[in-house]
Amino acid sequence: MSTASILDIQDLSVDIPTDSSTLHAVRGISLELKRGETLGIVGESGSGKSMTALALMNLLPPAARRQASCIDFDGSDLTHATERELASKIRGQRIGMIFQEPMTSLNPVYSIGRQLKETMTLHRKVSDAEAEKRAIYLLEKVGLPDPASRLKQYPHELSGGQRQRVMIAMALMNEPELLIADEPTTALDVTIQAQILHLLRDLQREFGMSMILITHDLGVVSRAADNIAVMYAGDIVETGKTAEVLENPCHPYTKGLLECVPGYQGHSQQRLGAIPGIVPAMTGEISGCAFASRCPRAADVCRTTNPPTKKLHQGRYFVCHEPEIEQGEGTAEQPVGSERTGKTDCRGAEDILTVDHVSCTFSVRRGLFGKRKPLQALDDVSLTLKKGEVLALVGESGCGKTTLTRTIMGLQAPSTGFVTLNGQRIGNLPPMERARMIQPIFQDPYSSLNPRKTIGEIIAKPLVVHGIGSTQEQHQQVRKMMELVGLPSRVFNSYPDQLSGGQRQRAAIGRALILNPEVVICDEPTSALDVSVQAQILNLLLDLRDELDLTYLFVTHNLSVVQHMADRVAVMYLGEIVECGERDQVMSSPKHPYTHALMDSALSISPGESVPDPGLSGDFPNPMNRPNGCPFHPRCPIAGQQCREQAPGPELIDNTLVQCWKAKTAGSQLKP
Amino acid sequence: MRTRTPVPFKNRLISLVVAGLLPVCANAGKDDNTLVVAFEKPLTTVDRLYSIQREGLILSRLTDDGLFYVNPDSLEFEPLAAESYEWVDETTLDVTVRDDVRFHDGSKLTADDVVYTFEWVLDDESDTSRGPVIQSWLESVEKTGPRTVRFNLHLPYPMALRDMAISIPVRKEGTYEGADGMDNAAEDRPLNGIGPYRIKEFSAGREIVIERFEGYYHTSPKANPAIETMVFRVIPDQGTQQAELLSGGIDMMMGVPPDVADNISHLPGVERKEGNDIRIGYITLDAAGYSDPDSPFTNLKVRQAINHAINREEITRYLVRGSAEVVPYACHPRQFGCNADGPVYPYNPEKAKQLLKEAGFPNGFSFKLWAYREKIIAEAVVSDLKAIGLDVDLRFVKLNVFAKVRNDKDMEAFFASYGSGGTADASASTGVHFAAGSARNYTDDEELAETVLAAERTIDPLERKRLYREALNRIAEQAYWVPMFSYSQNYLLSPGLEFPVPKDGVPRFWQASWSDQ
Amino acid sequence: MTVRNTMSPSELTADESRIDSEETGLGLSPTMAALKRARNHYGLKIGFGILLVMAVFALFAPWLAPHDPYLQNLPMRMLPPVWVEGGSWEYLLGTDHLGRDYLSRIIYGARISMTIGIGAATIGMIIGVTLGLIAGYFGGWLDQAVNFLVTCQLAVPSLLLIMALVFVIGQSITVVIFVIGATHWVFYLVVTRSATLRLRELDFVAAAQAMGCSRFQIAVKEVLPNLVNQIMVIFTLEVAVAILNEATLSFLGLGIPSPIPSWGLMIAEGKQAMFFQPWLVILPGISLFILVIAINLLGDGVRDVTVTNRRN
């Protein structure tokens, strides 16, 4: 126990009783955090990382039970502190906390100022004016312009990024010694994520705080944490210095996880590694290694005996039996011929889908007393999709991606312009005919399947609607499709609730493909999934494309996925396509300053590198009030007079379509 | 769940009443010589000219005097504000007005006031409630001297004194000036009557307070009433009235259902009185086939069967009770002219069934029986009719719906009652129900209508009696009606309250007094 | 595009059952899971038990009632129940003002209450769910029109409206059922509409659109099945409301026509004598109370076991 440690947790467990049994959310973990350092806790959903953070300050849900032999915070043991002691001495004062959802974590009915100030006045005898001074100072620190007037604003008037900045300022009001950030950037767009992480890092240094950063994103943790603890099924399976753990993982889970991340191995064309199966239920008695059921190396001993903690050196541990690696058996889904088979050259291929100068305007009423206002979701968008290619559509939330996909599928009539599919206007196509050509896969596998229908019914539904085949034939076809997408046939009569997220997404894919469409619109198909499952689905999608000769429009915000999947990339900003071209061209030498910033913000796993500052000022603007001129100019680091006054038109540079007045010169200006 | 102990409950109730714990708003009582009476229905105006409610009648007998009044003992029509009267011929009536009568404002009653009152009623614009009735017989009224007035009639009308006694209180000349038609502005002014009491407070739907009028003429038969102040509280709910009576909130309940009267009269602190009522209950059958030309009721045998099927004796004995009697003919036995010797139909379900079979309905038929009051009795009737194989659908509705359907001649049969406006004369019952063009007349029997009309326009008592007998016998032979029973009135009083039970069911509170035990 | 990684406890437990099922092969279908939860729900079991008994009484009233509930026996009127002085074993709960057996009338009363409750709730459901689906799914001026109807319905005191309608149309069981039903659809509508609005935005509806389903098909085949649980819960609660409404109406004299035995009507008839023969008021009142409480327990229970993933 080093004297320099600010936090020392020994044997922390969190149990949550449920109707039938008890869920072991956290199972006897031990952690140590040194003063001034950042500890990254990383793990997939349900691994218990957030529970760990909440358990520290006893903010767990009422039903949950916490147990620990010691939670030593700066010399005092929090294990037996009462709620009142914690509230008056620790919470908000010595330990600050930032949560994942900035949209819901601020009280909507009170002003920012009040919420900031009360944090301070609650704990210290300070005047309102002093608290206000501190609040303004901090708001400025976290990069909110015009902080004094912000104090009067309410949370709903701020964007997500701004709210997270307010949350950070709020956590810092009393100069805490420890900051716990629970997925602080998960809900934010990539450019904002980079800004926030950058800010956190700066503030931590400036105030000399210690920090616990909880995340599922290995990229984030690789940049921002000094130490890393990998959690799996309520237990820390591996811990150590960030660089050591990521570069030389010892636990098979850590290894598997890293292989799942697109781009980690550097070879974008390879199939991703994937961890088979899913996290086991953490209920009842658990014996043996929790990872055994998914571990490629698991031996009998793993299933029966709790694995030992092995220490490599001070601060570097992992928990594993380390059975002998059997020859020839890699990760279960380790590809045999790992090269992607048909990287099609689409240049000569025919255009299967064209989007021609499409604009879309909605009218939206805001608030009870508000007037209707127009919202321009799409502004003169043109795109082509060539047969057999994967076109990635990249952009941040609110940029109009979803409107565009709905328009392309004919579910939304454009205000002007038109979409042509196989030479026919989509608006004129009968819905049935359209459905046979183009099908969607949605982001959220929980909402895309009707919870009242069985998987068999769901996949068969398109056949039923189109009256294809007898019931018998339909069943046969569904079973074939289930096999194709890797669903066990026993789930035929199950309901979506009984399936895991990955399985549901497989069912959604099966439903989309059963009509044998030519074009599939994938709308963030993996963003709701854990990284290990994401890898499975991405692999499946690529396999299916080759097998069924599909064309994908792949909407995503995840650049590593783009890198892995796409042939071409289109970048959207505020309802416009600002850049569109070959993947390598766009990703390695972006022409538009926005694309450039996006690429900068993408956090690949590179320990040692710090979080880049994307150099964008401000937040993603509200689509309700689009700026004049180039919509990007308020955030653009190189914007000039012309950009402010006149909207740029599309321009072809090096086979890439760009909408920027400074595209030709941007490259040199943006790379200092 | 206190169902277990109703007897102790009753005891507790009694003991509490006795212990005198109940009085919560004991403004009532003999100490301040006040009488509080419950009204079941709200009175909408205290001006008798604009109201025909029973409550209005009761009140106007206190606040208003007419030229004539109904003698409480003989039920005959005798002079009141009139000193004397004389039939000059069959259509001319001379009335002399007393000279010692004063209005509540102190002014003297003159012949001008009488003329004004009747001319106001005769005026089409005045829209008094009894206007049309009076207009039907009264041609004009003229002042023949400072205290004499002459009434000129269209036709011989034996009921003229009745109408004057019951419906027309005397008003001060000019009372309605400045008021036009329906907006009878008199409502906003204090009622200026000549009765033994005057209105002190009137809040519609809530209560009416009257106090003794000290300027009342001593020669009146109604002179020197004992009670000083009377309060009429509107309490539509019978249960509430009971509770108020028990707790001393009121001193008197009228029209108490017999079951309630039975129960409450067992308690100390309550006295029960029973009295007659001139009201009769009856069932009208659609003999004319108005509702449906093929209605079974057009068949005499069916009507007779119904008459035989209803156990009037039992209904009267167990449900109406008190001094109620089975009524054999279409009038109240106490009414003038109510003598007949036509057929009567004793309770005989077997015969009823037999008659039904003969009429061609061996399996009965179904019909709707309409009613708007005394649901219990209507139910009992339905039950009796079901027993002879008829399928009866009881339509128990409010008066306005009832009237609509009845006036549209859409009823096959209805159970109703008629109070004859307190008039002890067959013209008020038989006459009203079987006159040509009456909405209540479901016979289409022109000869009968003519007989009834003739009786109404004859002054000679013997001739009238003969005509009514003829009509009543015809009704009985044809079984147009099922005459049911006469009513009995139950009164519940606070002990110590002296109150002579009225013979016609209309209380005369000027006769009430607190005994000094 | 957000990812939720921290899970609230309820989500955790929901997730847990899923994971559970995964391991044991296949877990419980939603229906089975609800049934399993129902077995541990006391309120539901009690409510269901009472209701079952009452339903048996209602269904087999002709065999269970000791007397004809309409049989009038004037000389035997107003007998007290057997445990009160003057009561007889012949008439366990005494007789009413026409000498009819009170027990038999109470038993038959269950029939009336249940018929009206179920009938009226069904009519309300048909109106409310249809309008709710239309308003929620199609929106636009249809939604506005429905909204107008709702405002009309809410702004006018419903009991007065029912009374006025029954008053002018005339009293009969059918009229009462229809009028109560026709004035109790707002709850269905509001829930259906908001659920539909929510569901309409879900991806499975978009998926159905994308596969070429018509709007009608989507509303009926995709959206409606998801509302079944909620509608069922409202239905039970509305049955209780309708029963109380009928009783109130009958009490005020505008409900079930005499001589049909309705509990509300019996209370009204007994009210006259309630200080002296209190059982005339208390007995039907308690029957009403027990029936309604049983239905409410059932309704609450059904909601607890079917509507998952919701706090409490």
Next chain:
Amino acid sequence: MFNYILRRGLMALLVALTVSFGTFALFHFATDPAQTIAGEDAPQEMVDDIREQYGFDRPVSVQYGDWLGSALQGDFGQSYFWKQPVVELIKEHAKVTIVLALSALGVTILIALPLGISAALKPNSWVDRFALSTAVSAQAIPNFWLGLMLIILFSVTFPIFPVSGDATWKHYVLPALVLGASSVPAVMRLTRTGLLDVLSSDYIRTARAKGFVGYRLILQQAMRNALLPIVSVLAVQLGHKLGGSVVTESVFSMNGLGRLAVESIFNSDIPTVQSLILIFVLTFVLLTLAADLINAWLDPRIRMG
């Protein structure tokens, strides 16, 4: 905001007109107000005369137009049955109903809010169970029956309160209890679930992480949010009480608007019925409007959109 209020006002007017025309027609075709005006035993001539005099024999549209015309000029006419200006009549009866409704609302708030809040603070505790069973029972007790039982208990067995009437404050105790009890279940449940929802929200977790605890957490952080749905439901409940205390008023024989409405219906007193409908609709719409405005004041999201 002005537009919003205008919109709501127009809606209210439209609703009132629709409903009032419906009633008008219904009464016209099904009842004979003339008989009621004349009385049970009234002779034929009188009834006919009245029918003509009041114009009941004219077509329904003409009669309605007539009424509407004068109503628009602020003249709500003369009650047929009470023979009094309707405005006076309503003024007279409104007092009872307003006092009754407000005190009933007070009863509701006094019972439902504390119960709901303590239940939400300790879910599954005995308080919670007690609150829930109260709600379930209160929901199942017929209103009129509760009134009768209270009369038996508190006016007869233990004569503490008067049986009926509306003269003194004592007269209002039992009716307010009965009327208030009827909305306890709804308000209590809403308070409980609303507060539970708020308490399990992310921003309350934030507040706890900031060091809020105990009553400060509830009062300074959670209450305002939890109040939003409660305000709406209370407005609706008050609206219904103001328009629909029919049962309570008739059980306790109180001279309020509910009784007036019932009597007017029973007597086909169309001017009164119509005016009452107008008042009920306007009251309801005004109350919900007020609730919306209060909520807008409480919640900036509603205020500013």
